[in-house]
Amino acid sequence: MARADVRRRVTRLRTEIRRHDRLYYERARPEVSDAEYDALVRELRALEARHPGLVTPESPTRRPGGRPARAFAPVAHRVAMLSLDNAASAAELREFGARVARALPGARLAWVGEPKIDGLGVALLYRRGRFVRGATRGDGRVGEDVTANLAALRAVPKALRGRLARVEDLEVRGEAFMPRAAFERLNRALEAAREPVFANPRNAAAGSVRQKDAAVTAGRPLDVFLYEISHAPGLALASHWAALGALRRAGFRTNPLNRRLADLAQVIAYCERLARGRDGLEYDADGAVVKVDRLALQRRLGSTSHHPRWAVALKFRARQATTVVEGIHVQVGKTGILTPVATLRPVHLAGVVISSVTLHNEDEIRRKDVRVGDTVLLARAGDVIPHVVEVVRARRPRGARPFRFPRRCPACGGRAVRPPGAASWVCTSGACPAQREERLRHFGSRRAMAIDGLGEATVAALVARGLVRDFAGLYHLGVGEVRRLPGFARKSAENLVGAIAASRHRGLARLLGAVGMPGVGEHVARLLAARFGTLERLARASRAELARVRGIGPVLARSVAGWLADRGNRRVLARLAAAGVATREPRAPARGPLAGKTVVLTGALAGLTREAAEALVRRAGGRVSGAVSRRTDYVVVGAAPGSTLDTARRLGVAELDARAFARLVGPA
Numbered sequence: 001m002a003r004a005d006v007r008r009r010v011t012r013l014r015t016e017i018r019r020h021d022r023l024y025y026e027r028a029r030p031e032v033s034d035a036e037y038d039a040l041v042r043e044l045r046a047l048e049a050r051h052p053g054l055v056t057p058e059s060p061t062r063r064p065g066g067r068p069a070r071a072f073a074p075v076a077h078r079v080a081m082l083s084l085d086n087a088a089s090a091a092e093l094r095e096f097g098a099r100v101a102r103a104l105p106g107a108r109l110a111w112v113g114e115p116k117i118d119g120l121g122v123a124l125l126y127r128r129g130r131f132v133r134g135a136t137r138g139d140g141r142v143g144e145d146v147t148a149n150l151a152a153l154r155a156v157p158k159a160l161r162g163r164l165a166r167v168e169d170l171e172v173r174g175e176a177f178m179p180r181a182a183f184e185r186l187n188r189a190l191e192a193a194r195e196p197v198f199a200n201p202r203n204a205a206a207g208s209v210r211q212k213d214a215a216v217t218a219g220r221p222l223d224v225f226l227y228e229i230s231h232a233p234g235l236a237l238a239s240h241w242a243a244l245g246a247l248r249r250a251g252f253r254t255n256p257l258n259r260r261l262a263d264l265a266q267v268i269a270y271c272e273r274l275a276r277g278r279d280g281l282e283y284d285a286d287g288a289v290v291k292v293d294r295l296a297l298q299r300r301l302g303s304t305s306h307h308p309r310w311a312v313a314l315k316f317r318a319r320q321a322t323t324v325v326e327g328i329h330v331q332v333g334k335t336g337i338l339t340p341v342a343t344l345r346p347v348h349l350a351g352v353v354i355s356s357v358t359l360h361n362e363d364e365i366r367r368k369d370v371r372v373g374d375t376v377l378l379a380r381a382g383d384v385i386p387h388v389v390e391v392v393r394a395r396r397p398r399g400a401r402p403f404r405f406p407r408r409c410p411a412c413g414g415r416a417v418r419p420p421g422a423a424s425w426v427c428t429s430g431a432c433p434a435q436r437e438e439r440l441r442h443f444g445s446r447r448a449m450a451i452d453g454l455g456e457a458t459v460a461a462l463v464a465r466g467l468v469r470d471f472a473g474l475y476h477l478g479v480g481e482v483r484r485l486p487g488f489a490r491k492s493a494e495n496l497v498g499a500i501a502a503s504r505h506r507g508l509a510r511l512l513g514a515v516g517m518p519g520v521g522e523h524v525a526r527l528l529a530a531r532f533g534t535l536e537r538l539a540r541a542s543r544a545e546l547a548r549v550r551g552i553g554p555v556l557a558r559s560v561a562g563w564l565a566d567r568g569n570r571r572v573l574a575r576l577a578a579a580g581v582a583t584r585e586p587r588a589p590a591r592g593p594l595a596g597k598t599v600v601l602t603g604a605l606a607g608l609t610r611e612a613a614e615a616l617v618r619r620a621g622g623r624v625s626g627a628v629s630r631r632t633d634y635v636v637v638g639a640a641p642g643s644t645l646d647t648a649r650r651l652g653v654a655e656l657d658a659r660a661f662a663r664l665v666g667p668a
């Protein structure tokens with residue numbers, strides 16, 4: 001490298017490292033992993049070693065420790081806060097146990113198991129029971145002085161009780177963390193205040209402890225579990241388990257899931273139990289820590305420069321990872337909902353390889369501002385499907401453009417709409433192949449055209465063989481074609497074709513509910529049929545006329561008008577009419593025992609399904625309503641009625657029992 005290039009590179013590395021320091025220490029929003037950060041520092045060190053003339057006293061390499069504090073005064077830990085050695089499996093735990101046993105021939109070993117909380121390590125100093133200083137772990141040798149912030153936490157006692165209160169010079173250590181529920185609440189509040197949210201509880205805890213204003217820390221729901229007495233001259237304790245007891249009696253919190261374990265089999269069972277129960281914990285735990293219980297044995301084992309030899313962490317699988325968005329495409333669900341999906345550079349996460357992730361909907365993409373080319377932080381917790389936590393803005397390639405949601409369905413090219421108030425765009429085409437099966441299945445379902453024998457498998461087979469493309473296609477099926485489908489014989493084929501033919505006369509209300517207009521269920525379909533009477537009249541109705549129908553607002557009116565205006569949909573309706581499907585509503589009997597009456601059903605009526613009972617009410621000229629009000633004329637009371645009956649009695653509505661109802665409406 002030419003000298004000018006080296007100089008440029010050194011300057012650039014220093015700027016980058018300082019920026020990452022700020023992100024890490026002041027904002028608690030690291031953008032790179034520790035390994036990536038270390039690589040930057042290593043490269044800078046190497047360049048400075050080769051070109052000593054470029055070294056300046058301000059260089060990040062000149063400061064003690066790897067990641068020195070910037071916003072807080074540095075604190076040199078009297079006893080280094082070491083890391084933990086890792087075990088990835090039960091086998092590696094056994095190896096750890098064997099290693100310890102070899103180093104301590106003849107010793108009787110017992111263990112302590114603890115959850116490894118994913119927060120930030122803190123060291124608390126007490127003089128004769130008074131809290132005098134709190135520090136973060138930092139790089140293990142030098143941390144940051146966060147006394148004022150930790151003093152603001154309820155979880156840090158200011159005055160100790162019991163034996164520990166009498167220790168002249170006491171240092172204890174533990175993990176500060178934010179419970180998950182509190183983290184979610186904090187993020188919601190930050191979001192409402194339009195401030196950046198935290199990616200996980202760990203960052204939230206770190207960010208809260210490192211606040212410049214202790215009042216802000218005090219308002220953050222942080223907790224601290226203590227896990228070690230690291231310095232207590234004159235205090236005679238035999239075991240780590242006894243130390244945990246002493247901490248508790250002094251007024252600290254220790255993790256209630258800590259256990260004393262007699263042998264390795266118990267250790268392994270404990271770790272497995274914690275791993276399984278991880279999702280049920282109130283906080284994020286990234287592993288289990290196993291420690292030799294007797295302190296004398298811990299001392300004999302000693303430490304490497306990196307970790308104690310008397311402890312190991314069984315790491316659970318990581319649940320967050322970063323990767324690159326290689327594309328964003330839109331999938332059509334069977335109900336026409338358009339869902340954007342990001343294709344990813346494949347990445348390992350919590351035991352599976354992830355190569356795509358749903359982006360849910362247009363607003364979600366906009367909120368997170370996910371763009372093709374972005375590096376994203378993914379999370380996967382338990383059985384939850386993976387999701388994008390956030391975009392790593394610093395790694396956005398130049399020229400990455402915001403995603404624009406397509407206005408056409410990718411499966412059929414049909415018009416896509418986003419109904420007001422809805423989160424998703426939907427394809428409105430009744431002829432969309434992606435929705436064909438689902439639409440046909442709904443068309444034939446009991447509450448729609450009620451075609452017996454047109455089950456899911458049959459629909460799938462009809463579509464797969466290209467025998468049916470739209471609703472009308474059903475009415476052109478011949479017995480010969482149906483017979484060749486799997487599971488059919490002559491008789492069953494005749495039955496299905498007969499059931500399809502019989503469905504021609506269900507009437508307009510059923511037909512409107514069956515063809516799948518967005519927002520039109522059974523109830524709205526009946527309102528439309530009652531008002532317009534025939535499909536021809538409905539198709540001619542203006543948006544304003546539709547909106548005037550009682551129970552149909554302007555939003556629904558627009559959706560219905562839009563659907564009816566679609567060329568593809570009109571064609572399907574015309575084909576249905578041509579196939580002999582009734583497009584008018586048989587007049588509701590103006591007379592009949594329940595003419596003009598509103599009826600509410602509650603409880604089960606022997607021998608009648610809910611739909612059958614409703615049909616009887618309608619046949620008798622009545623209207624079925626879902627809820628009792630003063631305008632209800634009758635409540636029909638079956639077996640095990642719900643609270644509906646109480647309401648009805650309070651309002652003084654007339655009751656009909658099953659027998660009286662049957663007498664009134666006649667045989668089913």
Ligand code: IVH
Nearest residue numbers: 082083084114115116117120121175227289
């Ligand atoms: S013992 C010298 N116990 O894990 C060993 N550490 O990788 C001291 N941690 O920074 C650590 N829960 O902040 C220990 N029950 C636990 C822990 C725990 C979380 C953190 C600790 C440390 C890191 C070590």
